[in-house]
Amino acid sequence: MIENVLLTGAAGKLARRLRQPLARRYRRLTSTDILPLAADAANEEVVGCDLSDAAAVGRLVQGVDAIVHFAGYPREAGWDTIIPANIVATANLFEAALQCGVRRIVYASSNHVIGFHPTDTPIGLDAEVKADSRYGVSKAFAETLARFYYEKFGLESLGLRIGRCEDRPTDERMLSTWLHPEDMTQLVTLGLEQPVRADVVYGISRNTRSWWRNDGQTIPYVPAHSADDYAIEPVRALSAASPFQGGYFADAQYLGDPARATRFKR
Numbered sequence: 200m201i202e203n204v205l206l207t208g209a210a211g212k213l214a215r216r217l218r219q220p221l222a223r224r225y226r227r228l229t230s231t232d233i234l235p236l237a238a239d240a241a242n243e244e245v246v247g248c249d250l251s252d253a254a255a256v257g258r259l260v261q262g263v264d265a266i267v268h269f270a271g272y273p274r275e276a277g278w279d280t281i282i283p284a285n286i287v288a289t290a291n292l293f294e295a296a297l298q299c300g301v302r303r304i305v306y307a308s309s310n311h312v313i314g315f316h317p318t319d320t321p322i323g324l325d326a327e328v329k330a331d332s333r334y335g336v337s338k339a340f341a342e343t344l345a346r347f348y349y350e351k352f353g354l355e356s357l358g359l360r361i362g363r364c365e366d367r368p369t370d371e372r373m374l375s376t377w378l379h380p381e382d383m384t385q386l387v388t389l390g391l392e393q394p395v396r397a398d399v400v401y402g403i404s405r406n407t408r409s410w411w412r413n414d415g416q417t418i419p420y421v422p423a424h425s426a427d428d429y430a431i432e433p434v435r436a437l438s439a440a441s442p443f444q445g446g447y448f449a450d451a452q453y454l455g456d457p458a459r460a461t462r463f464k465r
Contacts, residue, residue, distance in 0.1 A: 200264075201392065203265075204221055205260065206221060206229070207232070208269040209269075210235070212364075222239070230245050231247065231259060233247065233248070233249050250288030256292055257299070261299050263299065265302070265303040266301055267304075268289065268307065269306070272285055275333060275451060281337050285334070293354065303354075303355050303356070304354065304355075305356065305357045305358075305359070305386075309361055310362050311332055311335030311448050313360070314330065322411060338360075355397070357386075357398050357399070359399075362376030362378050362401070364377075364378040366379075368426045372446055374430055375426070378402045381424065382402075386402055389419065395417055395418065400418065401413050404424040404425055405422040405423075405424065406425055
């Protein structure tokens, strides 16, 4: 039974939306970040922690039943930023979970794990990994790490390949990639409470324009929201639509042949 939940990256754009729902649902919530943070509920404890410090992470995880890992650098950057924030930190967290007897981790992966797939070809959960950035590579590492800790040690996890989580879609791309915050909360809760192994799911709402399919998902996720409800309203047109699902993450610094996206389909 899950009573004590650790939320990392709690000051971040996405994780801060989870704090109140998690505090309402579980007996104790421990929220952590490297940024200043104040408790938002009577049963929430705030602890500052740099997740790249393995010893500090070991202390942080003690007494925790499950972890919601949303910490990390959320954009493209050089390896000097990505490696400690997204790779070392995630490895430290999984290892501390193993040593402290935590059996379940729900973590933020990203659509940028598969960002070099073309936009005109919807893909499922079995799609080949095609990271579109150093950031995407770090999330692919997290998925592989989660699989290793499950196969080797039985540590269960769910990775959310999040599209774009906002209150509403604001541009053409988001009609395909949008995730409503309430649907994100549903995914996290299901990941904590439903049977999983080392599974992944696309973090999207019920969007008919979506490039991603959750066919065969292992959790009973039924999104309550849809970008289709906003399709008739004005959204920002993208002047140069990317042929890649990763959008500007894939386009930045791109030196290859853009037509490759359509020539090499699954």
